Amino acid sequence: xRIALYSSKPYDRDSFxxxxxxxxxxxxxxxxxxDAETAALAAGHExxxxxxxxxxxxxxxxRLAAGGTRLIALRSAGYNHIDLDAAQxxxxxxxxxxAYSPHAVAEHAVGLILALNxxxxxxxNRTREGDFSLHGLTGFDLHGKTVGVIGCGQIGxxxxxxxxxxxxxxxxxxxxxxxxxxxxxxxxxxxxxxxEQSDILSLHCPxxxxxxxxxNQPNLARxxxxxxxxxxxxxxxxxxxxxxxxxxxxxxxxxGLDVYEEEAELFFEDRSDLPLQDDVLARLLTFPNVIVTxxxxxxxxxxxxxxxxxxxxNIAAWQTGSPCNTVTR
Numbered sequence: 001x002r003i004a005l006y007s008s009k010p011y012d013r014d015s016f017x018x019x020x021x022x023x024x025x026x027x028x029x030x031x032x033x034x035d036a037e038t039a040a041l042a043a044g045h046e047x048x049x050x051x052x053x054x055x056x057x058x059x060x061x062x063r064l065a066a067g068g069t070r071l072i073a074l075r076s077a078g079y080n081h082i083d084l085d086a087a088q089x090x091x092x093x094x095x096x097x098x099a100y101s102p103h104a105v106a107e108h109a110v111g112l113i114l115a116l117n118x119x120x121x122x123x124x125n126r127t128r129e130g131d132f133s134l135h136g137l138t139g140f141d142l143h144g145k146t147v148g149v150i151g152c153g154q155i156g157x158x159x160x161x162x163x164x165x166x167x168x169x170x171x172x173x174x175x176x177x178x179x180x181x182x183x184x185x186x187x188x189x190x191x192x193x194x195x196e197q198s199d200i201l202s203l204h205c206p207x208x209x210x211x212x213x214x215x216n217q218p219n220l221a222r223x224x225x226x227x228x229x230x231x232x233x234x235x236x237x238x239x240x241x242x243x244x245x246x247x248x249x250x251x252x253x254x255x256g257l258d259v260y261e262e263e264a265e266l267f268f269e270d271r272s273d274l275p276l277q278d279d280v281l282a283r284l285l286t287f288p289n290v291i292v293t294x295x296x297x298x299x300x301x302x303x304x305x306x307x308x309x310x311x312x313x314n315i316a317a318w319q320t321g322s323p324c325n326t327v328t329r
Contacts, residue, residue, distance in 0.1 A: 002025075002026045002045040004028050004041065004042040005030060006038070007030075007032070007033050012075075014304075016312070018305070022312075023312050023315075033264075034055055039063040039067070043068065044068055045067070046069060047073055048071070048073070049073045050075070052076045052078060053081070055081070056072065061090055061092060062086070065090040071093050072093070073095050073314055077096060077099065078206060078207060079094065084327065093326060095318065095326055098325050102155040103158055104298055105298060106158035107158075107162070108258060108293075108296070109230050109258075110159070112230050112258070112291055112293070113200060113230060115291055119137045121291055142163075144169070145200060146168065146170075147163045147198060147201075148194040149170060149171070149186075150174075150202070150203050150205050151174055151233065152178050152181055153206075156204035157181060159204060164185055164186065168200075171186070171187055171188075172187065172189070173191050174188070196223070198224065199227055200227065200228040200230065201215075201228065201229050201230065202230040205233060207236055211237055215242075220243070225253075226251075227252065229254070231256070232258040232259065233259060235262070235263055236261045240262075241280055243255060247287050247290065255291070258294075258296060259295055262278055262280070266278060267295045268295065
């Protein structure tokens with residue numbers, strides 16, 4: 001079985017090599033992103049393994065199918081980047097990793113909250129330059145604050161438990177209720193109530209047509225003045241230009257992003273010697289109350305191991321006709 005692993009980094013190659021010891025597949029690790037031009041590199045590979053910023057449009061899928069690909073193995077939970085109608089039309093099976101380490105992403109979201117609140121990023125830079133003053137570094141106690149969580153799946157549930165452990169009041173928005181969260185003390189409310197009452201808002205919902213730009217100018221205006229917004233979900237959950245106006249006016253007090261709507265051409269690569277061409281991201285990075293990380297919330301040893309093992313397990317199950325984590329329209 002030949003597998004083309006697109007957008008593979010050293011940590012992907014390490015984790016997949018370890019997981020492949022049980023399968024002995026013919027893994028071809030490709031550093032390039034999958035798109036209409038690089039799809040030709042998958043010719044002769046029955047399986048293409050793609051990541052979140054790979055392009056899986058109808059045109060790309062047609063080229064993959066023409067080259068002999070029969071299975072698209074997504075090494076991600078989200079699948080908004082693949083044209084499922086085209087995949088079905090072409091007879092391509094699509095599988096994904098529905099859960100790898102919800103703790104990894106949830107803990108990263110908490111890390112962003114703590115860093116923003118206590119200005120750890122600013123304090124780090126100050127002390128390295130010999131400035132040991134504390135002016136402008138005042139934070140607030142998390143205990144007693146209201147935290148809004150949009151999306152209470154596996155990651156949102158772990159995040160909720162952590163924030164309850166800090167002594168926070170947690171409000172939830174999700175079309176499907178999790179009774180365990182209510183037992184722990186969290187409360188389900190309407191979106192407007194969550195926006196109006198939350199001191200901190202964290203996004204953990206999938207990207208769908210209904211959630212695209214969920215955080216837009218009107219909803220930012222509904223939030224508490226000076227509130228904190230955290231996004232470790234998908235970049236397009238937020239209308240990014242609207243953030244700039246909210247930050248400039250002080251309506252939004254803190255912003256932590258691990259994802260960005262236009263990240264595909266930027267994230268996962270070292271571009272430190274090149275001018276930043278994205279004017280919106282460049283403007284965001286000028287704010288002292290903004291932290292942007294480059295889609296690293298998933299990046300723990302445990303998560304990488306789970307992703308590799310689940311992906312190769314999906315391929316093995318598909319090969320034998322056993323049940324696997326298939327994505328359907």
